[in-house]
Amino acid sequence: MSLRRDVHSAFDQITPSMGGLPERVVQTVLSEGATRRRREKMLFRIRAPLSLVAVLLLIVLVAAVFVGGRIVQDWNALHKSSPAGQSNQSQLAELEARPLQLPVLKAATECNTGPWNSDGTVGSGPLSIYGGLGPRTSWGTYWNNVFYTDQQIAGPIVVRVRDVVNNVNVVFVGKYAAGPVVGTDTLNGTRVQQHAELVLYANNAALVTVNPPSKPHAFVWGFTVGVPNDSTGSTGWQVDGMGFSEVFLSC
Amino acid sequence: MQRVADVKPSSASQQVSESTFADLLKPLIEPGFRLALAMLHDAQAAEDAVQEASFTAWRKLGRMRDQGRLRPWFLGVVANKCRNARRKRWVVEVSVGVPEELPAISLEERTLRGTDLRRAISRLSHDDRLVVVLYFYLDMPVDEVATVAGTSVGATRARLYRAIKKLRPDVAIEEALR
Numbered sequence: 001m002s003l004r005r006d007v008h009s010a011f012d013q014i015t016p017s018m019g020g021l022p023e024r025v026v027q028t029v030l031s032e033g034a035t036r037r038r039r040e041k042m043l044f045r046i047r048a049p050l051s052l053v054a055v056l057l058l059i060v061l062v063a064a065v066f067v068g069g070r071i072v073q074d075w076n077a078l079h080k081s082s083p084a085g086q087s088n089q090s091q092l093a094e095l096e097a098r099p100l101q102l103p104v105l106k107a108a109t110e111c112n113t114g115p116w117n118s119d120g121t122v123g124s125g126p127l128s129i130y131g132g133l134g135p136r137t138s139w140g141t142y143w144n145n146v147f148y149t150d151q152q153i154a155g156p157i158v159v160r161v162r163d164v165v166n167n168v169n170v171v172f173v174g175k176y177a178a179g180p181v182v183g184t185d186t187l188n189g190t191r192v193q194q195h196a197e198l199v200l201y202a203n204n205a206a207l208v209t210v211n212p213p214s215k216p217h218a219f220v221w222g223f224t225v226g227v228p229n230d231s232t233g234s235t236g237w238q239v240d241g242m243g244f245s246e247v248f249l250s251c
Numbered sequence: 252m253q254r255v256a257d258v259k260p261s262s263a264s265q266q267v268s269e270s271t272f273a274d275l276l277k278p279l280i281e282p283g284f285r286l287a288l289a290m291l292h293d294a295q296a297a298e299d300a301v302q303e304a305s306f307t308a309w310r311k312l313g314r315m316r317d318q319g320r321l322r323p324w325f326l327g328v329v330a331n332k333c334r335n336a337r338r339k340r341w342v343v344e345v346s347v348g349v350p351e352e353l354p355a356i357s358l359e360e361r362t363l364r365g366t367d368l369r370r371a372i373s374r375l376s377h378d379d380r381l382v383v384v385l386y387f388y389l390d391m392p393v394d395e396v397a398t399v400a401g402t403s404v405g406a407t408r409a410r411l412y413r414a415i416k417k418l419r420p421d422v423a424i425e426e427a428l429r
Contacts, residue, residue, distance in 0.1 A: 003419055003427040007372070007387040010365035011289050021298070022280035025305050026273045033309045 088156055092199065095158040095240040096179070101247055102236035105164045111234035111251035124246050126151040127239050131225075139185045140228040142173070147200065147239075148220045155242035159198035161225065164236035164249065171226045172198045185226065198223055276308060279322055282389055283329045289384040290333040292373055300332040307332075323398040326385070330399060334377050371418050379414040382407055 105111055113122060121128040131145030147159070161170035169182055171194035179197030186192070205219035227233065239246040280301060287297035307328050315321065372380055378400065385396040397407035415427045 003415065003422070004387045004390075006365075006368055007383070010368040010372075011285070011384075011388050013365045014292070014294075014369070015285065015288055016294050018281055018284055021284060021301075022277040025280050025298075025302055026276055028302060029276075029305045029309045030269050030273070033306060036306060037310065 088201070091155045091242060092158065095156060095242075096197070098158075098240050098245065100160060100162065100238050101245065102162055102164055102238055103247075103249070104167075105234060108165055108232040108234045108251065111164065111232075111249055113249055113251045115248060121148075122250060123239075123248050125149075126153070126241070126244060127157065127246060129237070129248070129250075134224055135187055137185050137187065138229075139183075140226055140231070142187065142224050142226045144222070144224055146220060146222050147198075148218050150218045153200075153202040153205075153219060153241065155201075157200040157239060157241040159200070159237065159239050160196065161235050161237050163227075163231045163234060165232040165234050166230070168228055168231045169196060170228070170231065170235050171195060172223060173226055174224045176200055176204070176221055176223045187224075194226060198225075272309060272312060275312065275321060276305060276325075279308075279325045280305070282322070283325060286326055286329050286384055286389060287333050289372070289388050290330065290377075290380060291336055292369065296336050297333075300329055300336050303332045304328040320398065323391075323395050326389075327399045327401065330381050337377065368418070375414055375417060379410055379417070382411050383414045383418070386411055 115124050116122060117128055119128075121130040123129050126149045127147050128149065129145055129147050131143050134142035134144040136142070159172075162168070163170065171182055172178075173185070173187065173192045173194055176198050177193070177195035178199035179195050181193045182196050183194040184191060185194060200221050202219055205221050207219060227235065234251045235249070237246075237248050237250060239248075283301045283304060284297055287300040288294060291297050291300065304325060308325055312321075315324065372383060375383065381400055382396050385391045385399055386393065391399070393407055393411070394404050396411075397404045400407055400410075402410070411428075412424055415422070415424055419427055
């Protein structure tokens, strides 16, 4: 059996009777043709203006989103930032006014770094610190350190550091350094101001994901601390935040 | 290449009287329906495709300069309607693929040979299926098949050979073409 005969046979099996089909189709065209033509013409006339309207609506929508976003942003800046800024300033002043509770040691040999955390960092919480040696200058030695916490922090955090043996000021330079300028130095060819404090906020931290999943996020601040040559290297750190005060030693 | 169905619309259909239109169209309905049925495997969808093609013919018939080529032109329109109809059905069919059993109409349809062949043809691409149906089922010569498909005779012949190889890989082309 040829393919042609097979194809005929296959489709003839499913072809219903076509009695009256040509007349029915032609009659439908003749009775509905004029109506369809009018409808198609109308659709054609409407379609072009509709697409124009759609484009205009899209432009208006984009412009509204842009302008609305700016208005909301300005509104928020006008009505929220100012009280928040004032609130932060008053909280900062309160934290800076707290007296230092650092221990006083007779000799550097009495200094023991701690308290240690189980992960090898130092701090009694909520903040912990770790870091490494940074650049040296004729003034002293700098350390590139990191503060981090996996707790929600509200308001500012003020960090102050002293030599716990001879009470020499330890300074901060670069990012997060704040408070009074107590000196200057040249680091990597750049003149920098040395500040007496470090001021941290939750919203200026880097937000990173850490393990385990029970501690999904950590606020991280990388900063540089400078220890002068006349320091014994026994430093006491006081970290003050809203609702907590933390002290630890680094020797 | 412009398809034969791509005739620009015009108001010239008004120049074709209703009786002339009926006389011209009626002989084309049966081959149009057979083509649509073989393309769609659904009698109702085939009738819809022919009806839509007839509306198109009503709008554009008066513009045709060579009404001797009306048959391939009309079948080209039907083929386009079938392509559109299958596109609409694709959303439904895509989740289940090609049905293993095509709709049964009669006991004869259950004949394994016919069912297998229809299923194999339904799995061809639209263009391959079109040339197979036109050539083997509507018994059209290759040049007329090419006109309906909107391709050259050579391309149509090549498509036909390719489709035959898919349908009957173990049969010689010459034997299959008989």
